[in-house]
Amino acid sequence: MPEMKEQSVKKIATRESYGSALAELGKLNDKIVVLDADLAAATKTGVFKKVFPERHIDCGIAECNMMGIAAGLAATGMVPFASTFAMFAAGRAFEQVRNSIGYPHLNVKIGATHAGISVGEDGATHQCNEDIALMRTIPGMVVICPADDVEARAAVKAAAEYEGPVYMRFGRLAVPVINDNPEYEFKIGKGVVLKEGSDLTIVATGLEVGHALEAAKLLAADGIDAEVINIHTIKPLDEEFIVKSAKKTGRVVTVEEHSIIGGLGSAVCDALSENAPVPVFKIGVRDVFGESGPAAELIHKYELDAEGIYKQIKSKWY
Structure with missing residues (x-):
């Protein structure tokens, strides 16, 4: 029965959502232009290129130059989406993102795909398990990490409407659609309670949101009532939202497919240490590099699936 249920869940990679959303937005806003660094097939900006070839620029394997071009386009009133793998967008082009986009606070949107260890065999x-840490240090940079297809599409739309630089993090691995309901509403900088609870708060982002919900079910079977919060916007962080939950439950766990250094966990700790000091346990990539292997197996090995989250919480506090 569990296998049948798993097969019935719709799964879509958020990089696919990114490409589709861009193509739809292109029809509504003729100022949107998409840049890519010789990876249009992988980042899925090829979907936009097929519909609007005159508004798609392949910058070649020159990510730093691409960020400069995006800055120039933004300065002329266009709305550029610069797209490449997270490792190159946040890592290789950090200086250009900081100085050419962040410093003048230009209206550039960075679509960073293939983030985290779920890149798999590459x-x-x-x-890239360091991109959130890097991007959140840039003054004025919005950092978004959507949990599923619904949220990724909404994030792209919100980014296009927002005036200023935005970094969006997308994945290669197909993930379950969990926000497919009429009540869902995406607002930059606002958290979402997916499950209310009283014993501890699980704050998750990206593909870890789905795993956190499943981990909460395993904890419930042991009589532990976990509150699950989806933080799709890591900067600006919904501090008031997190503080309120922490005061209610008294314990917080952060879960991210990113280093536990400088990412969601660090942002939550900063907020809580100042406003509501409670014990915080950070679950993520623990100061190590990833390795090559099937994405799902890596998520399991690094204890970032539901079972791993459950086991770590039990080991830490129960």
């Missing part, structure tokens, strides 16, 4: 060199 291995440690391409599994």
